[in-house]
Amino acid sequence: GDSVTQMEGPVTLSEEAFLTINCTYTATGYPSLFWYVQYPGEGLQLLLKATKADDKGSNKGFEATYRKETTSFHLEKGSVQVSDSAVYFCALYSGYSTLTFGKGTMLLVSP
Amino acid sequence: ETGVTQSPTHLIKTRGQQVTLRCSSQSGHNTVSWYQQALGQGPQFIFQYYREEENGRGNFPPRFSGLQFPNYSSELNVNALELDDSALYLCASSLEEVGEQFFGPGTRLTVL
Numbered sequence: 450g451d452s453v454t455q456m457e458g459p460v461t462l463s464e465e466a467f468l469t470i471n472c473t474y475t476a477t478g479y480p481s482l483f484w485y486v487q488y489p490g491e492g493l494q495l496l497l498k499a500t501k502a503d504d505k506g507s508n509k510g511f512e513a514t515y516r517k518e519t520t521s522f523h524l525e526k527g528s529v530q531v532s533d534s535a536v537y538f539c540a541l542y543s544g545y546s547t548l549t550f551g552k553g554t555m556l557l558v559s560p
Numbered sequence: 561e562t563g564v565t566q567s568p569t570h571l572i573k574t575r576g577q578q579v580t581l582r583c584s585s586q587s588g589h590n591t592v593s594w595y596q597q598a599l600g601q602g603p604q605f606i607f608q609y610y611r612e613e614e615n616g617r618g619n620f621p622p623r624f625s626g627l628q629f630p631n632y633s634s635e636l637n638v639n640a641l642e643l644d645d646s647a648l649y650l651c652a653s654s655l656e657e658v659g660e661q662f663f664g665p666g667t668r669l670t671v672l
Contacts, residue, residue, distance in 0.1 A: 453602075485663075491665055491666075492564075492566075492650055492663040492664050492665040492666045493603070493650065493652075493663040494663070495660070495662070498660070538602055538603075540602075547593065547605035547608065547616060547618065548593075548595075548603070548605065548652075548661060549605070550602030550603050550604075551602050552600075552601055552602045553600075553601070553602050
């Protein structure tokens with residue numbers, strides 16, 4: 450079945466540091482890939498997405514590239530802010546009604 | 561455009577009781593999916609409703625049931641509550657069954 454594996458957190462960074470959160474997946478066919486963000490006490494917000502190989506999703510300074518050859522969709526940001534502190538979820542959709550999520554990676558950014 | 565709303569925000573029940581959670585989909589969306597998010601975990605798919613019919617189900621027992629109304633709002637019912645049912649329950653709506661999903665803020669259920 451489909452699965453998503455994310456690096457375990459928490460990831461602790463200082464403001465303006467470079468961020469990478471690794472995500473790899475297993476799926477049948479050609480899934481769409483997503484990154485969602487969850488702020489404390491809130492639901493999920495779509496951060497970015499990519500629907501086919503080599504697509505790059507980007508939003509609010511975050512980027513991720515759909516790599517079919519390595520089945521990866523790593524999230525990156527060049528300079529994090531304290532306001533980026535949240536839990537980040539990698540997810541895939543392979544056409545069977547449901548999103549499959551990773552376990553989430555907590556990001557803590559200090560001033 | 562109104563986003564996805566859920567009620568109640570928080571709920572406390574005791575083991576063995578029954579609970580109903582509600583979700584209003586985003587305007588124009590005909591599909592609602594429900595997810596359970598245990599503490600420290602990613603959301604797990606419970607089921608999806610498309611045009612008032614169940615359209616897929618995850619690995620949850622039959623005591624988890626749902627309903628979708630003609631206006632595409634939805635309910636999640638859980639019978640015979642267990643301690644492990646304590647979680648954040650998320651509802652997501654989409655334009656069609658394969659569309660991008662937009663999430664509500666969730667209902668936090670605590671079972672004592």
